[in-house]
Amino acid sequence: MKGKLQNKHLTPRLHCHCNLISDAGLKTALSDWDSDMGSTERLKDSTDTLLNGNRGDQEGARRLARRLYHLEGFRRSDVAKHLGKNNDFSKMVAEEYLTFFEFTGMTLDQSLRSFLKAFALIGETQERERVLIHFSNRYYQCNPTVISSQDGAHCLTCALMLLNTDLHGHNIGKKMTCQEFINNLEGLNGGQDFPRELLKALHNSIKNDKLEWAIDGDELKKSLSELADNKDNKSITRISSGSNPFLDIAHDPNAAVYKTGFLARKIHADMDGKKTPRGKRGWKTFYAVLKGMILYLQKDEYKAEKSLSEEDLKNAISVHHALSIKAVDYEKKPNVLKLKTADWRVFLFQAQSPEEMDSWIRVVNSVAAMFSAPSFPAAIGSQKKFSRPLLPATTTRMSQEEQLKSHEAKLKHVSTELAEHRSYPPDKKVKAKEIDEYRLKEHYLEFEENRYEMYVKLLKEGVKELLIGKDGDAGLKKSQSSPSLNQEGQPAAAKVKRNTSERRPETPPKFT
Template structure:
């Protein structure tokens, strides 16, 4: 049974509810009037539509420069002048082939040792992740190659230590960290061709001037890669079945030669075991094609690491 007090409280609730509805309506009207005023202000622009379009196209074609303080400009220019006077390279270009991942950038050491140099013809066979290079970009080009540190520089002119590297030289440079060079037995169109597979799975073909030169390049590249490549980072872990290759840092190893050798032996043992386990559980023939591709991709990676 509902008492008098309960009825009174119900009426109060009704009054409050109607009041709140009234308030919300007034509030919405105020908001609409405020919005219309702001639209009027924004529409009263200083530029016409034609002028605004012209400004947009101008900025699009010639991008605005970042604002830099006068002190910063003086500091940068003085550093560049001092470096030129000392015969060193500017510090502005410290890494090659910068990517979104800082661990994969190629460090450039101006004081690195030169291990081999000579003329090589290059052909790009596959881009990053093994994707086939478009036909228009597969042609042979001759360069003066310089294996300096863990970077193979491909220059148009003969190497001169005192000469600064051009942007084109840096663009053509290839890091040999975690790379593998071998004789291109599957390529028969030209003699003395070696195949270089990089850490990011690019494939490049190089033609040397003689069989001895070809073997010399193979030995030097593999030696530099083995001695100076830093241990790989662990592969990404996730709930997805998709295979992810471990990150291979471009920085040089901090290990001694003895520690580096032990690291290689341990890694080889681990990869060999992993490859055997992988092959012992092949995918069922009834599974999706995507899963079979993932299985083959992992097998290809493990085989490459064992080589």
């Protein structure tokens, strides 16, 4: 995918998690709460309270939503915090609030303009994302034939926000063209392309008339553009996939920790498998932390309470749709594993022992197998040039059994396609470029076959073996074994058990 925002902006996800903890008993509407845990909060002009932000009932949510919409006792800047919290009651409030908006027959940009003028969209990045998800769901509910899925509606909503920032922000440089906008959204409408005419109309609308949103004077301290570029907020941020501005991943500070330990890293290939320049290939030692679907490479040992530095985020690697194997073709150092990412970057990592190398390979592949969302179908077009399908960075919504079936189906499809591809080799008289395209596709299919074979093998071994490492190291926690066990919840931080070889030394080990 080509697009000017690839390295410039941070991007929204296709979906986010909401922690659904239901508990009946609230009597009336609720107001301002600033934390999800540890406090008892009170409504303005009311004697009712909210315990820990987790109690709620439908009638209370309906009353609060009505007051928020009509701004009865609330400012515009108060609204978003009640719609974007990560608990069951806030979700109910948001759903009730959106029922006051009728988007039927309206275009997405018209609906978004109407929505953003009703209140000030401020707060933490994840809170604002949740609000946009509620908007997207409501738009899809009102216009189910315009966009093929709720995820597609949310993706396009976030794309409009980014486009607005790019076209009307204070950034310097060439603005995103309509064609770049279309290219960046290829395959993101439930695996299909959005209608070209729809995207052209949306691009022209945002280009000619920027999105405006409600402002409450001094109350609005953070602009909506921070959704795309939030450099000051280091606790919740995004890590670029480097391949498409609409597929980047969120850093979740509450994600489970699956494995830690010292690793020496060498960058072998950049995005799309391009050889890394010689001056950037050197070995460098890090303290590695596999947290959620992100492998963080830090200078210092992991501390849960310590915020990540800009350098830590820069070095982070997403393991969604990745494959880790022993680097049998690298003989200069022992205990080296190879990690190939979704955007075809290649990293070499040296572990402290053969056992540690095997453990890292198993845990990384297990996380990728269990949590990577199903890939989008390959784009269908008349061009002869081969392009790899997009691999979404979102977490799967499937149960463990559904995930296994999905991987098995994908493996069967890839194996069949590889066999068909090999049955029609290019003629010796064709141009060298066509031969290169043939080999590129063959290489891709071979890799995908190996990747899905590994995923299927690991999932067939069973949840128990994956949750509890055979060598006693950090396994995948039961609460994280399958999204079906906690489909809407954010992963809780998991304590890591270590064997003797994994205990944190005071100083980094020396790698040979």
